[in-house]
Amino acid sequence: MxxxxxxxxxxxxxxxxxxxxxxxxxxxxxxxxxxxxxxxGRWKDECTDIVVAGAQKRGKSRLLNTLVGHPDLLPVDADVATNCFLSLRRGPALTAVVHRSTDGGPVQTPITVESIPDYASMRGDAGKRRDVVSVDITLDAPLLDGLRLLDTPGVDSLTVGHRQVTVAMLQRADALLFTLSAQDQPVLRHELEFLAEAAERVQAIAFVLTKVEDSANWQSLQEENKARLRTFVTQAVAENPARAATLGPLLEAPWIPVSSKLAEAAEAKRREGRRERADTLRARSGMDVLERHLRGFAEGRxxxxxxxxxxxxxxxxxxxxxxxxxxxxxxSDDEGDVTARLAEVEAELTGLAELAGRRRAGAVANTFLGREVAGIVAARVAEIRQPYENAIATLKTQAQLEKYMAELPESVQRSLEAIWSQIVYDVENLAKGTLNAFARDLGLDPVELAADGRAMPSLTQVQVKGDLAADDPGQVDLVRDVLPASSMGLSFGGLAAALLGPVGFLLVAPAIGAAIFMGRRSLEKVQRSQAAIRGALRDQFAVVAREMTLDLERMVATWRVGVEQTADESLVRRRKELEGRRAELKTSSTRSAxxxxxxxxxxxxxxxxxxxxxxxxxxxxxxxxxxxxxxxxxxxxxxxx
Structure with missing residues (x-):
């Protein structure tokens, strides 16, 4: 150093x-x-932490793989798992350690490098990635000398916790690399909002435009991104001039166009002994420029x-x-000075009393969040149920009914998993907006909701309460009733694929299994007719909506109580300070000259x-x-x- x-x-x-x-x-x-x-406190830390963030599919994981010289190290085809980040630092050997946060305390488990995607990817094993906080990877890469690179979840993910994890990581960041893609759409509103949050926490920021190798107009896209950023910052500062100090530096941040593909090709040519061609490709990749920025961050941390x-x-x-x-x-020799100062303190105490009243009124208003949660769940569940209702009306023959019933459990499960993520996202935004307004009214800082990566609530009681209740529980065949439904292929032909329409596939909790929502034996008891299928779906969706609502109401109640407790502590602390000042001022007249x-x-x-x-x-x-x-x-x- x-x-x-x-x-x-x-x-x-x-x-x-x-x-x-x-x-x-x-x-x-x-x-x-x-x-x-x-x-x-972190001043003596000689390792520079650089957070790499961006929306999904912007090329950040492949970028990191290229920087450290291991193309297959981090999963590039799926986002980092909820509430998890990947840390890359220098070490004598290639190792990986999973860090979990459990009820019994933190747990560290060495894993093979090949199994990293199972623990850290949204397409990994749900059981393995449960409670995972981070995966710490060491490797002997010269670039990492004095550097720690942190790969974070996509900031646009609908899965609750992704954005919060990335924002939280910025508290320990010395610098931020924000990735955008030359083969994708320009920077979006939610990305700009994330950058505004990031600028409040970290000053050293650089933009990395990835995938420029096959884009003929990456320069124009980069200029459009800059223009959108400039418009966003200008509008934000116009609304609140105090933000100029933090948002202004975003407009001065460097833009670094890179190509992981060209860098990988350069290494391939180098291995073939074609050094001149390798040097040309490496220069075109932009990686040397990026590495100079990273070294600059390390030297100037x-x-x-x-x-x-x-x-x-x-x-x-x-x-x-x-x-x-x-x-x-x-x-002061003028008693009026003390009187005036006391009046200011009394006015602040009066204002504090008014705040306490607003706190009580706000708390009452916050209790209605639960009702709004129920409305969000009902609307979203109805949104995915309607395509099924429409599809059922088109089933005319027994063969169509049989085929539909065979594909229905997996299709419904996928739809529910996708809509669950959207529901949680909606609820989180609702709660954050309401509780932020509550905090702002009391003069508090914006809230950071301690969201966790919530899997869908367990719905096994649906089976127990439903058609299986009449059977002897000891006769339930898990292989027959659960595994066949939950292990069906991910692709559906014909009618089942058409059912999903715009609803994307998102593996939030694969371990639930389609049979948890609707047991195979339950389906076998449904009469093969439009009316029977429609009725069964409505009943099951009603149970799902009820379970989701209860789970989310508990989550929102926890957030609400936490924010209100913080408000109470702040009010008590401010009152204590003001009362202490008042006491000191009142006793001043008893002091000697x-x-x-x-x-x-x-x-x-x-x-x-x-x-x-x-x-x-x-x-x-x-x-x-x-x-x-x-x-x-x-x-x-x-x-x-």
């Missing part, structure tokens, strides 16, 4: 942070000193981390100002120190922002040309 310039912004930042920390301690605000200390420390220091200084101003007023002068001088000194430190903090922020913008700067290549 390079030694920081003794007169450079990083060294001055460390001195600055120490000064703010000491000032908070002298002011008796150890709580604020701890905030700053926690923010600087102090600048990226420093920007976060400055932001925390400025927040601490703002909190210290009120106490200093109280001391100046308390030491000498003590009042001493308090006033102390307050004035602190105000001057805070003002000076605040000015220096803003100057450092500008310097660090410029340093971050310059990380990895290199001439742009022209891949694919």
């Amino acid at each position: 390079t030694t920081p310039d003794p007169n450079g912004p990083v060294t001055r930042l460390l001195r600055y942070a120490n000064e703010v920390h000491s000032l908070a301690g002298r002011c008796g605000r150890e709580d604020l000193a701890k905030v700053l200390a926690a923010c600087a 102090e600048s990226a981390r420093g920007a976060t420390v400055v932001a925390a220091a400025l927040s601490v200084l703002g909190a210290l100002t009120a106490g200093a101003e109280d001391d100046v007023a308390a030491g 000498a003590d009042r002068r001493k308090a006033r001088q102390s307050g004035e000194d602190r105000i001057a120190a805070i003002a000076s430190l605040t000015t220096r903090g803003h100057e450092l922020r500008k310097e660090l922002a410029a340093a971050v913008a310059a990380l990895g700067a290199a001439p742009a290549g022209t891949p694919g040309s």
